[in-house]
Amino acid sequence: MGLIANYNLRSMIVRKATAAMTAMGIAMVVAVFVMTMAIAQGFRGALVASGSNENAIVLRKGATSETVSAVLRPQLPIIEALPQIARGPDGHPLASPELVVIISLPRASDNHPANVPVRGVGPRAFEIRNTLNFVEGRRFTPGMREINVGKQAVGRFKGLTLGSDVRFGNAAWTVVGIFTAADASFESEVWGDVDLMMPAFQRGGYQSVTVKLTDPSAFESLAAAIGADPRLDLKPQPERDYYEAQSSVTGTLIRIFATFVTAILSIGAVFGAMNTMYAAVAYRTREIGTLRALGFSRLRIVTAFLAESVALALIGGMIGCGLALPVHGLSTGAMNMVSFSELAFKFRITPGLLAGGLFFSAVMGAVGGLLPAIRAARIPVARALREI
């Protein structure tokens, strides 16, 4: 194999312009694939990061998201009293009654109104979501019209900087702190005291209660306890499952788009690779004849040309991954179809995605190289040797 591999590799170098163009065609496809999938992964990642194994979210039975759920005020103490819920150092149950509404704020980039989620939370919320980290300012004081703003929201929407007043719900709210949340969707949100948000938004109840479990395994018994209580028409979900489901609609949409575009685009690139490989075979007819005359089997010739094509495509794949890499970590935004609000997230390129891109390029190389390779192997020796 050594000799023949060397031969194919060197032939590639001889035809460097053609090889480079083919590789670039494949590189573009892989770059598009990796970038669009990075959007899907970033979007999903932001929502999945919002859920923790140790938490559960309690919603109205049958509600698929917080916005269509309702939890009545008298139901809160019943939930808080359940033994599956962890207690803070002061003995208080770690449960946060919450309310999410959408407010309209002008986007910083184009001044168009965007839907920004505002979350009213209980005083325990920061102990339950322990990934939250204040980069500026401090937590809001319960009972005060103060808000905290996620890092992503600060840059994306106008008027959310530290110290500024934001008007919504017929009142002015002062931004007193800016937080990060390990890239979770909370970074796109505005948080404030739920007991002030309820009257401000003319709501009579909460939408959900997020609780910290004494142990992730306590979830089953929590679900049983809530299900058994006739006063609660509610149902808990593991927080991670809940947020994963929230990403499904938009995530699937982006994935379908990415698949559609790259599938069609790859057809074009495969045709390009096919052209190149056919030409390679045609130029080297005489050489192939010589190899066959020397005793190399047809199978060896097929594998050699296939390997050349795959190698060429893999080089393209690597260039494509390289081209896509700079977008990693860039922030962008998209509408979450479930909550109807804008979610800011970062392009996320994982090693798995890069491996997927390389694999994809190898497949394109193999598909594009197969027919020319078979043609190479079928060349009759005598005629091939006679060619100039």
Added chain:
Amino acid sequence: MKFIHLVLKSARRSKRRTALTMLSVAVAVFLFAALRAVLDGFAAVAAASSATRIVTIRSTSLIFSMPTSHADVIRNTPGVQDVTWANWFGGIYKDPSNFFAQIAIEPESYLRMYPEILVSPEEKRAFLDDRTGCLVGDGLAKRFGWKVGDRIVLQPGIPNYGSQDYPFTIRGIYRSGGSNVDNQSMLFQWKYADERSDPKAQIGWLVSQVSNPDRAVEVANLVDQKFANSPYETKTETEQAFSAQFASMIGNLNLLLGSVALAVILTTLFVAGNTMAMSVRERTTEIAVMRTLGYPAATIFLLIVGEGLLVAVVGGALGGAAARVLIRGEFLGITGGFIPAFGVNNWNVIVGLGLSAMIGILAAVIPATLASRLRIVDALRQVA
């Protein structure tokens, strides 16, 4: 023109290569036209939106509702001719995955103000007479196989509408008479939902007809001033502005689709450029012979560019035609109501063709330049 024969001859020299190149250009134009169709679909909504209708929502955001008394105040605003209102219902038909828009409308005024909703007079009468009746778009009816007279049951999705199921009878099937109205929605009487909702007498958005389109913005500001500093402040805009913003909420589609389109073009340029280079390299000797026979360098240049152009434009025409036939909302059934008029139009095809011509020329320019500059002696000596 007299050289067309030569161009055709060289394009036929390697049929397989020409065919593969044509197909890659076809694929690119197909994809390009499809991407354009998505953007145009959104633009068409805004373009077809009426300039004489203004939309009022709560200033906080569109998920909040306002009391029906707002309608009376707006009706008495100078410049306003007619007012209607509607509410988002958000019900579930059997399963949440069967999502479609359900809108509770004030029936008479809504159908009066939206002449784009085409429904026969008998069906309209039947709908107005039945408190639990509904109208469904023909696309939606097709999706679920509904007929006039069918009973459908929706489970309320938003807590305000209580927890009991809502039965409906389909009284009519409407068609869309404009790109701003989709055929994937269900319309029913606002009263029906209001009877069971808590709080009562709430409306999600108001639509007003203004008598003079030039004064639409002025009237919109007047409306907002009336509710300034009330507990239910409003934001009023022309229907056009409202639709344009709605599209921008989904995300920066222009940037995303634009970059993909650029990548499509670059990929095809690489593929087509490569083919042209190969084709020219193969014919080095031939070109030298032609030059010896007295063909000027400029003619050689034009012959090669002509070949690139021909291959690309034929490919582009194939791709454009395929896109025109395949990318249609009715054919794919995927609009879901977000883009009412989704489909590749003739203009998309023309732009795609122009693009393929550009690809053909650009791909051929470098090989053509090299070929026309060949020194005859070197070329004749060369063995391919």
